[in-house]
Amino acid sequence: MILVADFIAGLVYHIRMKDYGAVGSRRKHLSLSFKSIRFTPKSIAIAIASCIILFLGLLFWITKDLPTPDSIITNAKYSTTILDRNDKVIYEVFQDKNIVPITYQELPKDLIQATISVEDKDFFKHGGFSIGGIFRALLRDIFLGKAEGGSTLNQQLIKNTLLTPEKSVIRKLKEFILAIELERRYTKEQILEMYFNQTPYGGTTWGVGSAAQFYFDKKPSQLTLLQSAILAGLPQNPSIYSPFIGEKDAYIHRTEQVLRRLREDNYITKETEKELVAQLPQVKFVGKGSAIQAGHFVFYVKDQLDKVLANDALLQKGLVIKTTLDLDLQKQAEKIVKDEVVKAKGLNLTNGALVAMDPKTGEILAMVGSLDYNNEDFGKFNVTTAQRQPGSALKPFMYALAFENNYTPASILMDVPTEFFSGSETEKPYKPENYDGKYRGPVQFRFSLGSSLNVPAVKLLAQIGIRPFLQKLSDAGLTTLQPTDETMRNVGLSLVLGGGDVRLIDLATAYTSLANAGTSTAPIAIREVRDYRNRLIYKP
Structure with a gap:
């Protein structure tokens, strides 16, 4: 100038x-x-x-190089919220900023009034800027060398989303121009929605949707007047006013300022102001961060969504993913796995996994991929989707196939020492043994399966055939045991005792066929996916 x-x-x-x-x-x-x-x-x-x-x-x-106000919406990268079947938050997926988007209709009246009173009392009257505020900022910048923040919500929104943090007259002029254009293109309600979704509240917590959850474990619509006043005071300087990372009791003095402004603008009475100020020191903050729960399940869901949605959808689109998981049951399952591994320590067992499914619907209710997800050595590895030997877990399918071939539960098998020859002179005969080393002579199918006897099971497989057994397993849902020539070369009679690798998630799927009269149910992890405006995006 x-x-x-x-x-x-x-x-x-x-x-x-x-x-x-x-x-x-x-x-x-x-x-x-x-x-x-x-x-x-x-x-x-x-x-x-x-x-x-x-x-x-x-x-x-x-x-000439200014972005358009529309970029606030088009370039927004909102967090994706993953919920369990009872709408409990499992995890929030985000990159640098945790922004849980909300709509204007979800904003409580108290929060709007408190924010406008302390940040921009003429918001509903001005055209996007304050002449006095801009003149004051220019004078401070030119004569004192200090840049002053945007005086309107429009300018703060522009500063937070479209411009660099540079402090200069030129940036202020850009902010002024964009604030006017923002006002021209959008309604006051739309501007407020953008503001409350793109404002910092401390650390990675951006937007009041994330702030309400982080500080009070609530949705914005559930905030009390005092909680709304506390949040309204944070954006001016979260590093100072945040109850967790800010200066000691600074949030109290800032909230008192907000309450005073509310009273001066006739939103609350003097008596209400005094009552709320007295309650301030007793306010409890949750500090609920984004620690991952059911980590293996979360990434299993991500892999499923990557197949039907864009690869970056979870990081940018503000999706709300309703899953099949029961978070309470998940916590019980995690405890069971830990307890069982501890009990089996003498067997050199160091890890464990668990999948719980509803056999009728295929919905995954719990998924524990390892003993401890946070273990640096093996925690992130999901055993439920890895190939492992299933042991005797395949025996029921052998007997089910036998029933389809005119055997009955009363049919007899001889549990005696037996050698099986492959026909090759260079190979030793296969001689299975029972787990306790004993033999029981003639046994009915029902007792052979009930006691998980090895020798009768191998004899039954030899009678019915390996390829038909592989077909049965494949039909049940075991994707790693297809009845192909390659599989036939890699397995033998020991298959019925676990001599073939399967995935635990597939094994759980196969077992649903036993509960559904022979029809297996594919695993389902996602009930539906919606955007933050409640529009349906995906439903399996």
Whole structure:
């Protein structure tokens, strides 16, 4: 601005010297006083035209690379919330900012009034900017070298989303221009929705949706008046006013300011203000962060969604994913796995996994992928989706296949020492044994399966055949045991005793066929996916 004023003064001086036919000495020129300058219509016109050209040039230079206010919405990267079947939050997926988006309709009236009172009391009256606020900011920047923050919610929103944190007059002018354009394109309600979704409340907590959950474990619509006043005071300087990372009791003094503004704007009475101020020191903060629960299940869900949605959908779109998991049952399952591993320590067992499914629907109710998800060595590895030997877990399918081939539960098998020859002279015969080393002679199917006897099971497989057994297992849902020639080369009679790798999630799927009269149910982890405006995005 100073450079522009100098240029105009120099231009007027040049015009005046020309009118005088000035050719005198330098001292003579400098001795001319402003009173001696005669303004002619021509000189005034040239000065005005020069000012207009300079202004338009400056305006073009400032605005040529400006983003549009629409970018606030189109470039927004909202957190995705993963819920259990009872709407309990399992995890929030985000990159740098945890923004749980909300709509204007979800904003409590108290929060809107408190924020407007303390940040921008003329919000519903102005056109996106405050003349007094901008003039004050320019003066402070030019004469004191201190840049002052945006005085309206529009300007704060622009500063938080579209501009760099640079402190300069030029940035302030850009902020001013974008604030006006924001006002022109959107309603006050839309601006408030954007503001409350894009405002910092401390650390990675951005937006009041995340703030309400982090500080009070509530949805914004559930906030009390006092809680709304506390949150309304944070955006001015979260690093100072946050109850967790800020200065000691700073949030109390800031909230008192908010309550005073509310009373001055006639939103609350003096008595209400006193009552709330007295309650301030007793306010309890939750500090509920984004620690992952059911970590293996969360990433299993992500893998499922990557197949039907864009790969970055979980990190940007503000989705609400309703899953099949029961978080309470999940916690019980995690405890059971830990307890069982501890009990089996003498067997050199160091890890465990569990999948619980509803056999009728296939919905996954619990998924424990390892003993401890946070273990740096093996915790992140999901055993439920890895290939492992199933032991005797395949025996029921062998007997089910036998029933389809006219055997009955009363059919007899001989539990005696037996050798099975492959037909190759170089291979030793296969001689299975029961787990206790004993033999029981003739046994009915029902007792053989009930006691999980190995020898009768292998004999039954030898009678029915490996390929039909593989077909049965594949039909039940075991994807790693397809009845192909390659599989036939890799397995033998020990298959019925676990001599073939399967995935635990597939094994659980296969067992649903035993509960559903022979029909297996595919595993389901996702009930539905909606965006934060409650529009259905995906439903399996």
